[in-house]
Every structure is written in C-alpha cells, then in structure tokens.
Amino acid sequence: MEVKKKPEEEENELVSELKRQLENEHLTPVEKLRLLNDGLNNALNSAAVHVNSGELARLKSQLYLSGVLIHCIHVLSLHPSSLWGDLSAAATLAHLTSSCCVGVEPGPHSETFHRLFLPSVVDALLSLAAQLVNRAENVSLFRKVMDSVGWLLAAHTHLTEKVLSSIHYEQIQVCDDVNVSLLCVQMWIQTCTANSDFLSGLSDDSILLLLNEAIGQLALSSDSTVGGASVRLILLMASQLGRCLRPLLLSFRGLDSLLHKDWRGRGFDRGIDQLIALIQSEKNVVSQSQGSSEHVRAACVIQAAWRSYKTRRRVKSLNRAVSVLQRKYRARRKEQQQQKEAQLWEEELKYQVCVRRQQARRRFHQKQRQLLQLLPADQVQTYLQECENRAAVVIQSFWRGFRERRHYSSTQRHMLRRERAVRTLQRGVRRFLQKRRAAKVPPLPPFWIGQKGLTDSRRAELNRQVDEYIATHQSFRVSPEECSCLHEEVQLLLLSVLQTGAQQRMEEQRVEALLAHVHTQLELLRDAPPLSVVTETDADTFLSPSGPVAARARDAHNAILQASRLPWWRMLGDTDAGHVNPLGSTHVPELEEELGGLYIGGTVADKKQTQVDEVKL
Known part of the structure; x- marks a missing residue:
C-alpha cells in the first residue's frame, strides 16, 4: 500500500x-x-489546489530561498535575440x-x-x-x-519610485505610440484601484x-x-489623497486652461469639469489666504493665463529638446543609482559566498574529525597517509590532463599547418602536370573537304x-x-x-627555302678563313655553287646516319608518300639543337629546299 505524500x-x-x-550548464x-x-x-x-492558503505562500518563499527566482531574473534580462524571438x-x-x-x-x-x-525584478x-515597445505586433x-x-x-508600494525613475520606463515614455501611453496610464489606474492604500x-x-x-500625457x-x-x-x-494633492496641482500652472482649451468636446467633459473645479477651488482658497483684493486676483488670472500660454508654446516648440534633456538627466541619475545598487548587490553576493564557503569548510572538518574518532588509534596514521596519496593522485591527474590537452592542441595546430x-x-x-599533358596532346587536323586522306571513292560515296x-x-x-x-x-x-x-603555301615554301639558303650561306661565311691566309682554292669554293651543295649533302648524310642510330621507338614517325621519316616530326627540333642548327635531311622541308636550290643554281 502506497503512502500518500504530504503537500x-x-x-x-x-x-x-x-x-x-x-543548474545544468549545458x-x-x-x-x-x-523549463522555468x-x-x-x-x-x-x-x-x-490545496485548501490551506498558507501552502501557496510557503511555496513562493521556498522558490525565493532556493534561488529559482534569481534564474528567472537572469533569463528576463537577456536580449530577445538570444531567446530566438520567443517573446510570448x-x-x-514575467507574469509567473x-x-x-x-x-x-x-x-x-x-x-x-x-x-x-x-x-532587480522590477x-x-x-x-x-522596453524591448517590446517598438514591436507593433x-x-x-x-x-x-x-x-x-x-x-x-500593488503588493509592494515602495517599488513605485523605482519604476518612475527607471531608465527603461523612461524609454517607454519616450515612445510615440498611443497604445503604449494608454497602457502605462491604465497600469497606474488599475494599481490605485486594486489597492486603496497605494497612494497613501x-x-x-x-x-x-x-x-x-x-x-x-495631457500636454504631449x-x-x-x-x-x-x-x-x-x-x-x-x-x-x-484628498487635500494632500491640491497643493501639488497648483505647482502645474495653466493646467485648467490647458484642459479647457485642448480637451473639451472629446467625450469626457464631466471629468474635465470636476478637475477644473478642483483646481479652481484650491486657487480660491489660496487667493483668499493671500488676500481678497480684486486687483490681486485679476493679476493672478492674467499671469496664469500668460504663463500657461508661454508654457504651452514652449512645450510645443521645444518638446523634443526638453525630452532629450530630461532623458539625459534621468539616464545619468539612474546610472548612478544602478551603480550603487550593483555595488551593494555584489557586496551582498560576496558576503554570502564567503559565509557558505566557511560553513562548508566547517562541516567538512567536523565530518573528518568524527571519522577519525571512529577509527582505532593504530589505523589513524594509515588513513591520513591514504588521504594524502588520494589527494596527490587527484592533483597529478588534473595537472597531467591539463598538460596533455595543451600538448594535443599544439600538435593539432602543427598537423593542420x-x-x-x-x-x-x-x-x-x-x-x-596538367599543363604538361595538355601541351603534349597533338592538335586536331582541320576538318574540311580537301583534307588529307579523302580518296576518289570516298568523294564519290559522299556525293551519292x-x-x-x-x-x-x-x-x-x-x-x-x-539547287544545281x-x-x-x-x-x-x-x-x-x-x-x-x-598559292599561299607555295609562297610560304619559297620564303622558307630562301631563308634556309641564306642560313647556309651565313654559316659558310662564318666558317670562312680570314683574307690574310685565304688561297685561290678557297676563293673558288665561294665563287662556285658546288661547295655549298656538297656541304649540305654531307650534313644531310651525317644527319641520316645519326638518325639510324636512334632507338626503334623513336623511328615510329609519320609517313609521307610511302617513305618513312627516320627522325620523326617531333624529334627534328631536338636534332637541330644537337647539331647546332644544321640542315636535317630526309624530311619534307629538305625536299622543298632542294627544289629551290636547284632552281636558284
């Protein structure tokens, strides 16, 4: 049978x-x-739910003493962006x-x-x-x-001065929204109505x-x-408040004129009449106490009218400036008050922390003393030694953990770098490597009708x-x-x-042949002996075309011999009219570089050059 718990x-x-x-930090x-x-x-x-009304008060006291309400204050003080916009x-x-x-x-x-x-709750x-003011929704x-x-x-009257002098309440007052102003005034009306002793x-x-x-609010x-x-x-x-409020009303000069000129005909003339009558009755009492002279009363009326007119015009023209000055002054004053309150709160927290630490330390030492009293005398030293070893192990584990984490973080940074x-x-x-491979890929041949390899049979098939x-x-x-x-x-x-x-190709071939001929003549002139030692045979060599032809033939023969000594895989070149090029088109520049720019025989270019030399000679 289960035992029912007490409330x-x-x-x-x-x-x-x-x-x-x-208390969960995550x-x-x-x-x-x-959760709150x-x-x-x-x-x-x-x-x-319980009938006893004291249970609710006891629960609220326990919530305060346990620190749950302090967590509520911390959460309410956060910015709405940190709450993901969950303002509801x-x-x-706040209500709870x-x-x-x-x-x-x-x-x-x-x-x-x-x-x-x-x-702090207020x-x-x-x-x-104040954060909800600028949000219309x-x-x-x-x-x-x-x-x-x-x-x-209504429950704690002494907080009224805190509310009226709060910098957040001033931000609410500065707002131009009619609903915000109306809600502020209605809050004070409901507070005064709920507690008749609130104002007293x-x-x-x-x-x-x-x-x-x-x-x-009436003026603005x-x-x-x-x-x-x-x-x-x-x-x-x-x-x-009765007569306690009337002297305070007289400090706002021109209030009755403001009510009469600006607020009549708005649907609450009865209240305006009562308020004006209250102000006028107090004025009459004050005027009778100061004197019953008609001149004095007329002067007071004229002065009040003139001052109220000046005040209204100044408020209308300098409304923004006055609000800015008041806001700055109140902000400075509230900042000083908040600093004082924060200092007091910090001192109180420090005091509570010190007290709790002392109490915990005292309880710990008392518990240790009780445990030592229960042990036999011959085991006390062993127990103390074991406690010291355990403490040393804890300290060493913390230190080694810290050192390994630091070493691991530095190693990770080095590995990432x-x-x-x-x-x-x-x-x-x-x-x-990608650029090298792209450079080695041979270019695609142009695809047009007269390209190499188109035979008569292929041409007839295409026509068909x-x-x-x-x-x-x-x-x-x-x-x-x-169409035809x-x-x-x-x-x-x-x-x-x-x-x-x-024709363009023939012209290009002719130009290349001339350049090759000039190149050969320049090489002969570069290798010629000086004029001081030249002989008749050398002169005949330069005057007769047989010498250059023989030199070119010798160079071509040497080039063919060198090409025949190359490996077999370098002989897999292009073919031209059934004749295999022993050098290969891709290795011609390399051989020219090795032979010092000499003429390489056995290619299409040397055939063209030979034809040109025959024509010139």
Missing part, C-alpha cells in the same frame, strides 16, 4: 527537481525559459515571476528581499517591456508585462512624479483615449549520299535547277579558296 513534501520535491535542472537560454515556465506553472497549480514565453515568465513575488515570506532575509531582490520586467505581450508590473506595485504609502516625490507623468498627447485615462488617474489620485602545406604543394604539382538526301528531302521553295546552280557556285567558290590556299 509540503510534494512541493519540496518539485522545487528541488526544478533547481537541479536549472542548457540554452530558450531551454531554460521553457513549465516548472513554475506546475508548482503554482499544485499549491493552488518571456512575457509568460511577478506572481511568485507577491505573498512571499522571506523571514530573516526580508531586508535583502525588499532592498535588492524586488528592485528592472528586468521593465527591460522586457507585440501589444498584447506588452500589456501582459505591464499588468505584471502593476500587480507587483507613497512619498511626496513619488506622488509628484506620478502626477507629472499624467499631466505630461492628442489622443482622446490617452487624455481621458490621464484625467481619470488625476481624479482617482485626488479622491484617495603541415596538411595545408601538403595540399598546396599537391595542387601546384597537379596543375603543372548528298544526292540521296536531296532527293529524299526536296525543297518546295527552291527548284532543282536553282547554287551547288556549282559553291564548288567554284571552294575551288577558288583551295587555289588561293595552294
């Missing part, structure tokens, strides 16, 4: 499990946000956090809870609301966050700041809903295929006679092109 045990288990899950902000929403919702629902879940977490802060019984930690923790909620989420702030203010617990400075915000906004809400807020403050160098070298070698294609695919637009004429014209053009190409 306190179930709540303790829920809070412990939630705290254990939040959680992302989004996962932590969802689910955990707080389940815990609050389980506590709300953030608004839900404000609910957990209402009705908490911190006990001995009451001063820390009210002085440090609650201001600052996180206002920071989230998040008006409902902004309303939800502001309702959470109002609920927190505020200081004069806080009441003046709240009144300044309501009148500022032109929307009727915002104006009506501001008037309702002032009347609500007047009904709760070496692999990068190897890849670079391989890339360069492959590119070089052309005639069959023409007979099969007859054209209905061109007659056969026109066009074919003849094409053949004539082709013949002219071929003849022109043959």
Whole structure:
C-alpha cells in the first residue's frame, strides 16, 4: 500500500527537481525559459489546489530561498535575440515571476528581499517591456508585462519610485505610440484601484512624479483615449489623497486652461469639469489666504493665463529638446543609482559566498574529525597517509590532463599547418602536370573537304549520299535547277579558296627555302678563313655553287646516319608518300639543337629546299 505524500513534501520535491535542472550548464537560454515556465506553472497549480492558503505562500518563499527566482531574473534580462524571438514565453515568465513575488515570506532575509531582490525584478520586467515597445505586433505581450508590473506595485508600494525613475520606463515614455501611453496610464489606474492604500504609502516625490507623468500625457498627447485615462488617474489620485494633492496641482500652472482649451468636446467633459473645479477651488482658497483684493486676483488670472500660454508654446516648440534633456538627466541619475545598487548587490553576493564557503569548510572538518574518532588509534596514521596519496593522485591527474590537452592542441595546430602545406604543394604539382599533358596532346587536323586522306571513292560515296538526301528531302521553295546552280557556285567558290590556299603555301615554301639558303650561306661565311691566309682554292669554293651543295649533302648524310642510330621507338614517325621519316616530326627540333642548327635531311622541308636550290643554281 502506497503512502500518500504530504503537500509540503510534494512541493519540496518539485522545487528541488526544478533547481537541479536549472543548474545544468549545458542548457540554452530558450531551454531554460521553457523549463522555468513549465516548472513554475506546475508548482503554482499544485499549491493552488490545496485548501490551506498558507501552502501557496510557503511555496513562493521556498522558490525565493532556493534561488529559482534569481534564474528567472537572469533569463528576463537577456536580449530577445538570444531567446530566438520567443517573446510570448518571456512575457509568460514575467507574469509567473511577478506572481511568485507577491505573498512571499522571506523571514530573516526580508531586508535583502525588499532592498535588492524586488528592485532587480522590477528592472528586468521593465527591460522586457522596453524591448517590446517598438514591436507593433507585440501589444498584447506588452500589456501582459505591464499588468505584471502593476500587480507587483500593488503588493509592494515602495517599488513605485523605482519604476518612475527607471531608465527603461523612461524609454517607454519616450515612445510615440498611443497604445503604449494608454497602457502605462491604465497600469497606474488599475494599481490605485486594486489597492486603496497605494497612494497613501507613497512619498511626496513619488506622488509628484506620478502626477507629472499624467499631466505630461495631457500636454504631449492628442489622443482622446490617452487624455481621458490621464484625467481619470488625476481624479482617482485626488479622491484617495484628498487635500494632500491640491497643493501639488497648483505647482502645474495653466493646467485648467490647458484642459479647457485642448480637451473639451472629446467625450469626457464631466471629468474635465470636476478637475477644473478642483483646481479652481484650491486657487480660491489660496487667493483668499493671500488676500481678497480684486486687483490681486485679476493679476493672478492674467499671469496664469500668460504663463500657461508661454508654457504651452514652449512645450510645443521645444518638446523634443526638453525630452532629450530630461532623458539625459534621468539616464545619468539612474546610472548612478544602478551603480550603487550593483555595488551593494555584489557586496551582498560576496558576503554570502564567503559565509557558505566557511560553513562548508566547517562541516567538512567536523565530518573528518568524527571519522577519525571512529577509527582505532593504530589505523589513524594509515588513513591520513591514504588521504594524502588520494589527494596527490587527484592533483597529478588534473595537472597531467591539463598538460596533455595543451600538448594535443599544439600538435593539432602543427598537423593542420603541415596538411595545408601538403595540399598546396599537391595542387601546384597537379596543375603543372596538367599543363604538361595538355601541351603534349597533338592538335586536331582541320576538318574540311580537301583534307588529307579523302580518296576518289570516298568523294564519290559522299556525293551519292548528298544526292540521296536531296532527293529524299526536296525543297518546295527552291527548284532543282536553282539547287544545281547554287551547288556549282559553291564548288567554284571552294575551288577558288583551295587555289588561293595552294598559292599561299607555295609562297610560304619559297620564303622558307630562301631563308634556309641564306642560313647556309651565313654559316659558310662564318666558317670562312680570314683574307690574310685565304688561297685561290678557297676563293673558288665561294665563287662556285658546288661547295655549298656538297656541304649540305654531307650534313644531310651525317644527319641520316645519326638518325639510324636512334632507338626503334623513336623511328615510329609519320609517313609521307610511302617513305618513312627516320627522325620523326617531333624529334627534328631536338636534332637541330644537337647539331647546332644544321640542315636535317630526309624530311619534307629538305625536299622543298632542294627544289629551290636547284632552281636558284
């Protein structure tokens, strides 16, 4: 039979499990946000089911003391980009956090809870609301966050000054959106309505700041809903504070004239009349106390009208400048306050850390002393020696792990650098080999009708295929006679092109022959003896053409002999009219380089050169 657990045990288990899950360092902000929403919702629902109202307060206190609410503050303080835009879940977490802060019984930690923790909660909620201001699609989420702030203010009145002087609330006030201004005013109205003692617990400075915000909305906004809400807020403050508010209203000179000229006929004239009557009655009391002279009263009316006119014109013309000055001043003042609060919070955290460390150290030493007392006297030294060895092993393992990780990281960097160098070298070698292979590939021969290897039988076969294609695919637009004429014209053009190409080749051959002849004559002149030792035989050699012919024949014979000594694989060259070239067309430049630019016989070029020499001689 299972024993039913008590509500306190179930709540303790829920809070412990939630705290254990939040202490996981691998959680992302989004996962932590969802975990907090689910955990707080389940815990609050389980506590709300019980009839005893003290269970809910006990659960909230345990959430604060365990540090779960501090995790909520950290998550709400993050930027929306780190939450992947899940602003709906953030608004839900803000609502749950404000609910957990209402009705908490911190006990001995009451001063820390009210002085440090609650201001940090308000600052996180206002920071989230300020981030939702410029997003038009998040008006409902902004309303939800502001309702959470109002609920927190209704339970903890001393946070009002913190809200009104917050830099995030100033960013919200600067926004020109009508919905944002209306929601801010409605938040104060709901707060004052929910707690009738809210305004009575505020200081004069806080009441003046709240009144300044309501009148500022009347002076800057032109929307009727915002104006009506501001008037309702002032009347609500007047009904709760009584005569304490009237002297503060007189500090805003020209308010009655502003209400009468700018806000009449907007649908809330009754409230405007009540507010003007309240201001006028206080003015009458003040004027009667100062004197009942008609001249003094008239002067006051004229001065009030003139000053209100000047104030309205100055506000309209310098609205932006005044807002900038106020924003800078409040930002500087709030920055100083935040620095002080951060310093206090840091000191408090340092103190708590030191205390917890001392307590843990004390518990550890007490446990060790108890264990030593249980051991026999002859085993104490052995136990201490074993503890020292175990500690030495732990220290050595940590040190060796650190050293190996550092060595491994340096080795990895060296290996990556070496692999990068190897890849670079391989890339360069492959590119070089690819270029070499592409250079060795022989060029493709030109594919045209007069190319080498087209025989008469092949030409007749091609003509037959052309005639069959023409007979099969007859054209209905061109007659056969026109096709034959066009074919003849094409053949004539082709013949002219071929003849022109043959003439160009003959001209190129002639130029090459002349160059070869000149080259031979230059070689003979370079090898000729000087004129001082020349003989008649040498002179006849230069005057007779037989000498150059014999020299060229000798060089050609020597070249053929050298080619015959080459390996068999270098003899696999091109053929020309049944005659095998012993040198091969690809090795001619190499032999010319080896023989010093001499004439190589046995090729097509030397036949052309021989013909030219015969003509010249």
